[in-house]
Amino acid sequence: MKRLENKVAVITGGAGAIGKATAEKFLKEGAKVMLVDLKEEDLKNAVNELGTTCADYAVADVTDAADVKSYAEKAKNLYGQVDIFFNNAGIEGVVKPITDYPIEEFDKLIGVNVRGVWLGLKYMIPLMREGGSIIISSSVAGLSGTPNVSAYVASKHAVIGIMRSVALEVAGNNIRVNTINPSPVDNRMMRSLEKGFSPDEAEQAKSQFEQMIPLGRYAKNEDIADLVTFLASDESRFITGTINPIDGGMTA
DSSP: OOTTTTOEEEEETTTSHHHHHHHHHHHHTTOEEEEEESOHHHHHHHHHHHTOTTEEEEEOOTTOHHHHHHHHHHHHHHHSSOSEEEEOOOOOOOOOOTTTOOHHHHHHHHIIIIIHHHHHHHHHGGGOTTOEEEEEEOOGGGTSOOTTOHHHHHHHHHHHHHHHHHHHHHGGGTEEEEEEEEOOBSSHHHHHHHHHHOTTOHHHHHHHHHHTSTTSSOBOHHHHHHHHHHHHSGGGTTOOSOEEEESTTTTO
């Protein structure tokens, strides 16, 4: 039997690199998947790439309570209930010292990375009537400080606090809540951050990040998908309220 046979999963940030890789893994393990993201064209392309009738999508701004309620209602109408919620949508923001960091960029980032996570939990938990697993995307940035990305670091610390509180709230309903905390992942977000840290020498910035990782490379999207799949599956049935670094030894 497949690890996620007959389970239903909702993935926010579903049209992004990690979201799509995780959806592909979930589908291979027998789940039905609904992707949530901001742009319908990106979602359509992602579902087409997945190439299965077991994938659907919902367009939503995760910072908007009405949109979040709407994607939760669509999941309920499609499937009746949800077993797995990968609360994954997030943005990186800009790279600037706090004295120069634009307030509007701070508000936007906190809106997506913190409010979006909180709203997702608020409206998705009621659909997990028979228990299940919630995985929240944090970061190694949620475990320490990094200069010039204070908003991002703050947001990734914040979701750990949300995870710990909600894990205690819903344990009696057999719902597990954990964070994943990746090191740099080889995708669009890191290209943006590399350019932010070193506009003229982004490749050098990448090399410097890689040197901070004992295993000597960035994570792959598939590496993250494998961890999320484990936390989504019954193999992790006694794991809740935990931080899960997936960082090649970066925080060792």
